[in-house]
Amino acid sequence: MIKEKIRKDIFNVAKQLDIHCNDQFMVEVPNLKTHGDFSSNVAMVNSRLNKLKPMELAEKLADGLKKKKDYRKVEVAKPGFINFFLANSFYHKMLVNIVNAGDTYGSSDYGKKRKVLLEFVSANPTGPLNVVSARAAAYGDTLFRVMTFVGFHAFREFYINDAGNQVDILAESVELRYRELHGERVGEFPPEAYHGEYVRDLAVRLNAQEGSKLFHISEKDRLEKMKLFALEEIHKMQLESLKRFDVTFENWMSEKKLRQEGILEEALSYLAEAKCTYESDDAVWFSSSKFGDEKDRVLIKSDGNPTYFVPDIAYHLTKFQRGFDIIIDVLGPDHHGYVPRLKAAIQALGHDVNKLEIVYLQHINLFEQGQQVKMSKRAGKIITMDELISEVGKDAARYFFIDRKPSSHLNFDLELAKKKSNENPVYYCQYAHARIASILKKAKNDKITLKKFDIKNLKKLDKPDELSIIKHLIDFPGVLILLADNREPHRLASYTYELAGMLHKYYAVHQISDPDNLELSQSRLFLITAIQNVLAISLHLMGISAPKKM
RNA sequence: GCGCCAGUAGCUCAGUCGGAUAGAGCAACGGAUUUCUAAUCCGUGGGUCAGGGGUUCGAAUCCCUUCUGGCGUGCCA
Numbered sequence: 001m002i003k004e005k006i007r008k009d010i011f012n013v014a015k016q017l018d019i020h021c022n023d024q025f026m027v028e029v030p031n032l033k034t035h036g037d038f039s040s041n042v043a044m045v046n047s048r049l050n051k052l053k054p055m056e057l058a059e060k061l062a063d064g065l066k067k068k069k070d071y072r073k074v075e076v077a078k079p080g081f082i083n084f085f086l087a088n089s090f091y092h093k094m095l096v097n098i099v100n101a102g103d104t105y106g107s108s109d110y111g112k113k114r115k116v117l118l119e120f121v122s123a124n125p126t127g128p129l130n131v132v133s134a135r136a137a138a139y140g141d142t143l144f145r146v147m148t149f150v151g152f153h154a155f156r157e158f159y160i161n162d163a164g165n166q167v168d169i170l171a172e173s174v175e176l177r178y179r180e181l182h183g184e185r186v187g188e189f190p191p192e193a194y195h196g197e198y199v200r201d202l203a204v205r206l207n208a209q210e211g212s213k214l215f216h217i218s219e220k221d222r223l224e225k226m227k228l229f230a231l232e233e234i235h236k237m238q239l240e241s242l243k244r245f246d247v248t249f250e251n252w253m254s255e256k257k258l259r260q261e262g263i264l265e266e267a268l269s270y271l272a273e274a275k276c277t278y279e280s281d282d283a284v285w286f287s288s289s290k291f292g293d294e295k296d297r298v299l300i301k302s303d304g305n306p307t308y309f310v311p312d313i314a315y316h317l318t319k320f321q322r323g324f325d326i327i328i329d330v331l332g333p334d335h336h337g338y339v340p341r342l343k344a345a346i347q348a349l350g351h352d353v354n355k356l357e358i359v360y361l362q363h364i365n366l367f368e369q370g371q372q373v374k375m376s377k378r379a380g381k382i383i384t385m386d387e388l389i390s391e392v393g394k395d396a397a398r399y400f401f402i403d404r405k406p407s408s409h410l411n412f413d414l415e416l417a418k419k420k421s422n423e424n425p426v427y428y429c430q431y432a433h434a435r436i437a438s439i440l441k442k443a444k445n446d447k448i449t450l451k452k453f454d455i456k457n458l459k460k461l462d463k464p465d466e467l468s469i470i471k472h473l474i475d476f477p478g479v480l481i482l483l484a485d486n487r488e489p490h491r492l493a494s495y496t497y498e499l500a501g502m503l504h505k506y507y508a509v510h511q512i513s514d515p516d517n518l519e520l521s522q523s524r525l526f527l528i529t530a531i532q533n534v535l536a537i538s539l540h541l542m543g544i545s546a547p548k549k550m
Numbered sequence: 551g552c553g554c555c556a557g558u559a560g561c562u563c564a565g566u567c568g569g570a571u572a573g574a575g576c577a578a579c580g581g582a583u584u585u586c587u588a589a590u591c592c593g594u595g596g597g598u599c600a601g602g603g604g605u606u607c608g609a610a611u612c613c614c615u616u617c618u619g620g621c622g623u624g625c626c627a
Contacts, residue, residue, distance in 0.1 A: 003566095030570070041569065044607075054607085079607065081570075124627075166627055192626095283625055294553080294623080301625040308627045336554050337622040362555070363620080404563075407555060409620075411562065416576085420589060423576065431589050439586045446586090475566085482566065494564065498574085508582090508591040550589065 001478045002038065002471075003027040005070075006084060010042050013064035019057070020049045033464075036075070036083030037471065044080040054080025091470040092458035098473055098530045106477045106537055111152030111484065117319055118144050120330035121242070122159040125234045126170045127196055129241045129385040131364050132332060135410060137385075138401035138543070139361060140330050141247040142489040145541045150477075150484050152326075156249045159315060162231050163256040164308060170194055170234075171227035177203035178226070182212060198237075202230050241385045245394055246543045253318075255311050263314040264306060267349070268299065270317070276348040291344035313345045320351040327356045328487065336360055359487055364410045373414075392417035395544045399426040402542055403493045425497050429539065430547055432500035435507065436532040437548040440525065443513040448521050460523040465509070469502050469527065476534055480541075489542070496538040503531050 006027045014021035025042035043058035050057055058076040065074045065082070073085035098105050120140030123133045140156065147154045161167070173194040176186045181203055189195060206214075206229050214222045242248065258264065268284075271277050276287050277299065284300035286309075299310050319327050331339075339358050346353045366373040366383060373383065388397055396417040403425070404410050420427055443449075461467070476495070483491045506512075512524045539546040 026567095026569080028566070028569080031572080032570070035570065039570085044569090047607095078570075161627070164627070281625080285625095298625045303625080305625090307625065312627095333555070333621050335622085338627095340553090360555070360621095408563080409556075413562080416562095424589080425575075427589055428575095431587085435587065435590085442586045479566080486567090490564085491566085494574090501574090504590055505592090507586080508588095511586075513586050550587080 002086070002474055003478070006038055006040065009065060009068055009070075010040060010061065010082075013061055014042075017060060017064055019046070019060065021046055022049065030083070035077065035081070036073075037086045038084045039077075040082050040084070041080070043076075043082060047080065058082050086471075088459070088462055088467065091467055091474075092455060092461065094474050095458060095461070095470050095527065095530055096455055099526065099533065102533065103537060105533060106480050107149045107151070108477060108481070109151040110481050111147060111150050113151065113153045114325040115323060116147055116152045116154040116326040116328065117157060117322070117324040118147075118154060118328050118330070119157045119159055119319075121247075122161075123238065124161050124166055125231050125238070126166055126194060127234065128198055129238050131366065131383055131385060131388055131412070132361070134245065134385040134388055134397060135361055135364055135401040136330050136332075137242060137245055137247045138398045139359075139406060139489055141245075142398075142402050142492065142542050143328075143484075143487055145543070146480055146489065146492065147484045149541060150480050152484065155251060155324075156247075157251045157253055158249045159253045159255070160235070161255050161308075161311075162235075163259055163311070167227055167231065168223075170199075170230050171223045173199045174202050174206065174226045174230050175223060178207060178214070181207050182215070198234075202233055205233070241389070244389050245385070245398065253315065255315070258311055258314050258318070263318060264310050267314040267317045267345075268310065270349050271299070271313075271345070274348050274350065286341075286345065286348070288341045288344035288348075291347045293340045293344045297341050309341065309345075312342060313349075316342065316346060316356070317349060317351075320346070320349070320355070325355065328359060329356065330359045330361060333360050333362050357487070359406055361406050362409045364412055366412050366414060368414045395430070396424065396426045398543050399429075399493060402489045405488055405490045425493075426544065427550070428504075429496050429500040429535065430544070431550055432503040433532060433535045433539065433546045434548055434550040436503065436528045436535070439507075439512050439528060440532075443521065443525055446513060446515045448513055448515065448518060448525065457519055457523050458526065460520045461527060463510075465502070465506055466524075466527060469499075469506065469531065472499055472502060473530055473534055476538075492538055492542055496535065496542070499531065499535060499538075503528065503535075 010025075010027075011021060013019075021042065022045070025040055025045040027038055027040045027042075030036060030039045043061060044054045047054040047057050052060075055076065058080045062074045062076050062082050065071060065084075070087055070090040071084055072087040073083075075083050075085075077083055118140050120136045121129070121133050123129055129137075144154050144156050169192060176189065176193065177200045179186055206226065209229075210225075214225065217225075268277070271286060276290065278285055278287065282302035283298050285296045286299050288297050289295055297309055298307050300306055316327075336358075343353050343356065346356060392400075392414060400412055400417055401410070416424060417426075418424075461470070479491055479495050483489060506528075510524065511517075512521065512528060514521050536546045
């Protein structure tokens, strides 16, 4: 992290010169190259404190900083900026570090082993995963990979709503299809039932296993059997889809299990102890409005059953009991009205609500030939995650889902994702990686080797584009930390795309491997080795393959 | 009505947390391969950062307000 280094240098010089310096100032990359590799507003921020004009203060600091050998030039500009130009030797030193670090480059102990729970996807076990789940899967998994890489102790968790109303309806839907198989006329399929073709498949498979036997047991037992069968099968389907997407979970939390273990009662009794519940209209209420929710919420319905809210409270209670430092829920946009009451419950239970973070992923619109693909859940006409993966491939799908920041609506262009051309950013990134592999192979054939590489040779790397590539490579660890802190995987997609672009441009202008120019070639091969290393790491963190050949 | 998210080039979006002349890609047009992969590169045009006000040395970024779009606002999950 160069910015940190420069900050430290500034602080040191200020101390030596007896200049007051608070930490409010910034070090950043200016828009214009003529303004240096980095610049700082330190003199402007601290001018009042030192009773000096910004320009005067800047001059003083700059004089001290000029003495450091990592800077080629330190200059002062108009309102009071200090501009830093780094020495080539500094870049070369960093480049060697990058290659030496290998696939650990960018990793750090930044997260200080803080325990992080990432809950995402958590789709109802009532059907195949859809594209929204796919976005959540790509988002959550990439965030997990990066947070782990920068030193957090992260866990992925999938919460299965395998109890309650929805799964009863699922069982009834299977029942109807099962009856149909046995020649019964079930008439119009109820609108609230699950219409998807997979329900029929489930019935067929159940029938293959059990035949008409199920008619000889009570309806209650039969429905229970169907429920278990359907849940098991759908869970396997979802697991399989996620596996195709290279996403796994450390833990699957079952709502049914929470109920069986009495966590719901536990949560309810804590709320009662905290005097946050009361009875009214034959129902039990939670006084969530005490904690900022807009109104109180029902916990136990007048029919004696808990609302879906209760298991959610119980589930979150376990998250806190398990001792996580950071708890991240990745939710769809339709849940944001729900969060205030959840946070109210956490406060009522006496836990630190600040540990809970909610990330809302916005909706996805699929486009095909410029037309939005209309999806209707009722008619069972949805595009599943599996169909999407088959259609565009895992790599493209994961990239496209990560490419936008979570709060943006995502327009997914199916045509573009399938294209194998420069228009498709996924291939653009992968091709850069493959291209390097190809150059390295060629160099090997030409007997240009990198073994026992002498750092002095890197002096040949002095072109502006070479230095800005190295600069970009040096940024990598900082990008990962920024990404982890802000929970914004899209930064990695942009970063990778930019790096790939730099390689392609570099390739177009310079002969990298040239047997007639051994020393220069070795320097350049060293550079592209570093690029390839970083490309491979970023692609891996995004769950995208890094091919050697395309 | 209230709440949340968004509004940046014709389109899709970035913008490193308040910095200097707001950036890419696509689309349009014009160029570049006797070459380490043209799945690539170079060039050209394109902007009232939705509107207005405020905060300060300085605002796409922070505050207020108006407008537009999406979602939410169940004893459904």
